[in-house]
Amino acid sequence: MTLIDQSPADPAATPEAAAYRLAGVVKTYAQKGRVVQALTGVDLEIASGEFVTIQGPTGGGKSTLLQLLGALDTPSAGHVMIGETDLATASATDLEHVRAREIGFVFQAFNLIPTLTAAENVDMGLEPLGLDRSERAALVADALERVGLAERADHRPGELSGGQQQRVAIARAIAKRPRVLLADEPTGNLDESMRDDILAVLEQLNAEGLTLVVVTHDSAVARRAGRRLRLDKGTIRDITR
Ligand SMILES: Nc1ncnc2c1ncn2[C@@H]1O[C@H](COP(=O)(O)OP(=O)(O)OP(=O)(O)O)[C@@H](O)[C@H]1O
Numbered sequence: 001m002t003l004i005d006q007s008p009a010d011p012a013a014t015p016e017a018a019a020y021r022l023a024g025v026v027k028t029y030a031q032k033g034r035v036v037q038a039l040t041g042v043d044l045e046i047a048s049g050e051f052v053t054i055q056g057p058t059g060g061g062k063s064t065l066l067q068l069l070g071a072l073d074t075p076s077a078g079h080v081m082i083g084e085t086d087l088a089t090a091s092a093t094d095l096e097h098v099r100a101r102e103i104g105f106v107f108q109a110f111n112l113i114p115t116l117t118a119a120e121n122v123d124m125g126l127e128p129l130g131l132d133r134s135e136r137a138a139l140v141a142d143a144l145e146r147v148g149l150a151e152r153a154d155h156r157p158g159e160l161s162g163g164q165q166q167r168v169a170i171a172r173a174i175a176k177r178p179r180v181l182l183a184d185e186p187t188g189n190l191d192e193s194m195r196d197d198i199l200a201v202l203e204q205l206n207a208e209g210l211t212l213v214v215v216t217h218d219s220a221v222a223r224r225a226g227r228r229l230r231l232d233k234g235t236i237r238d239i240t241r
């Protein structure tokens with residue numbers, strides 16, 4: 001059986017490749033006739049295998065930045081390089097490839113489908129890859145195993161705790177073995193012990209080579225990162241001690 005060839009656990013295969021290079025990134029939105037500048041000229045490099053957190057006040061531009069890192073949107077000015085792909089010049093097909101294979105997304109509200117089991121939810125993340133059934137089943141089982149939920153594969157979200165549901169969402173995001181995991185407030189809906197549970201899972205994945213970019217209001221999460229960034233009024237700054 002041939003599984004897809006990208007291994008997040010093997011950053012040494014491309015040691016020179018930065019996960020991200022952003023230069024002069026501006027993002028403006030037109031909002032009720034008024035222009036909002038959500039990012040005001042962000043320069044940022046994220047190396048493969050880093051664990052970076054982004055903190056900052058509401059409206060500071062965190063989700064906007066994450067959308068660009070996820071190739072879900074394009075900058076108004078400046079350059080976003082995702083690995084070797086330039087967002088500005090990439091074709092729609094290239095962008096689809098990047099989104100489908102290289103980037104996993106996790107959100108605060110787990111966004112699981114309540115009528116599907118954990119395994120079926122995880123399988124949804126593999127849909128764009130065009131794999132056959134047995135390949136998918138192997139990747140689903142592996143992803144659930146990695147988040148410690150192998151024995152919950154047949155449970156529906158309503159039968160799982162919040163922390164377990166978020167672990168299913170993480171499994172869904174990593175099942176395709178992306179290079180990068182982007183998370184927007186992944187512990188925002190969880191109590192402390194569930195938060196620690198999710199942190200442990202994220203740290204384990206990072207130790208295996210997955211690049212992590214986590215937006216968080218929680219300084220307990222940020223303390224675990226290799227580098228802490230702060231976005232305020234669209235301006236980024238390194239606040240790592
Ligand atoms: N689709 C949009 N259309 C118009 N304005 C937007 C859009 N998305 C974001 N904005 C504006 O851009 C700015 C940055 O928003 P963003 O969602 O990135 O902030 P955030 O740091 O994620 O905030 P929060 O902590 O509340 O999630 C805000 O002023 C917001 O109103």
Ligand SMILES: [Mg+2]
Pocket residue numbers: 062063064184
């Ligand atoms: Mg946000």
